[in-house]
Amino acid sequence: MKIELAPSILSSDFGAIRSQVQEMAAAGVDRIHFDVMDGQFVPPITFGAKMVADLADVGCFLEAHLMTLTPERHFEDFVKAGCKGIMFHVEASSHPFRHLQNLRQMGVQAGIAINPGTPWTMVQELLTVADLVLVMTVNPGWGGQAFISECLGKIRSIRHAAPEVDLEVDGGIDPTTLPLVVDAGANIAVTGSYLMGRPSIAQAVQELRASCG
Numbered sequence: 001m002k003i004e005l006a007p008s009i010l011s012s013d014f015g016a017i018r019s020q021v022q023e024m025a026a027a028g029v030d031r032i033h034f035d036v037m038d039g040q041f042v043p044p045i046t047f048g049a050k051m052v053a054d055l056a057d058v059g060c061f062l063e064a065h066l067m068t069l070t071p072e073r074h075f076e077d078f079v080k081a082g083c084k085g086i087m088f089h090v091e092a093s094s095h096p097f098r099h100l101q102n103l104r105q106m107g108v109q110a111g112i113a114i115n116p117g118t119p120w121t122m123v124q125e126l127l128t129v130a131d132l133v134l135v136m137t138v139n140p141g142w143g144g145q146a147f148i149s150e151c152l153g154k155i156r157s158i159r160h161a162a163p164e165v166d167l168e169v170d171g172g173i174d175p176t177t178l179p180l181v182v183d184a185g186a187n188i189a190v191t192g193s194y195l196m197g198r199p200s201i202a203q204a205v206q207e208l209r210a211s212c213g
């Protein structure tokens with residue numbers, strides 16, 4: 001199975017964001033992951049759809065991870081900005097089934113995200129309308145946190161229930177934890193602080209790819 005890498009721009013230097021995203025694309029990553037935080041669902045505030053629009057010309061698959069309340073209010077803006085995938089939190093929505101249907105109708109990959117403290121069965125009934133499940137392997141809100149290994153069971157359960165769904169993991173991914181999540185069934189991995197902490201983005205991408213064969 002091909003493992004996709006999805007660098008998060010959260011750990012990037014926002015003052016040099018264009019060149020860093022270009023470096024990610026040149027290193028052959030599969031997606032660029034935009035962490036959108038509203039200061040309500042999670043304490044920090046990051047950026048909105050304009051960030052995506054301004055970087056849409058880099059030519060990568062762009063995805064928005066909405067850590068916001070009432071995420072459905074933002075779908076249209078992020079689709080217009082150039083996102084090909086949007087994921088929102090099951091904990092932030094009263095009507096996730098309908099919102100996933102709407103995302104599919106808008107022609108983008110429909111993703112549902114789930115926090116470490118939420119049982120996997122919260123997304124069970126959504127698996128028929130979700131193209132992707134984003135399993136948080138840290139508590140959302142900040143980059144650079146330690147991987148929560150208790151989440152591995154959740155990844156296995158979702159993979160068992162939905163062999164075909166795209167299963168993405170987010171938080172604390174490095175060459176040690178990547179093989180664990182891949183073994184549990186993940187096929188897409190977000191990576192933030194590891195990527196920016198290495199001498200070069202290209203080297204970090206190589207190290208991550210080598211770690212999971």
Ligand code: DX5
Binds near residue numbers: 170171193
């Ligand atoms: C956390 C974000 C993640 C995070 C990943 O709320 O969703 O995308 O920035 O960063 P690392 O790889 O540093 O855990």
Ligand code: ZN
Binds near residue numbers: 008034035170190
């Ligand atoms: Zn994220």
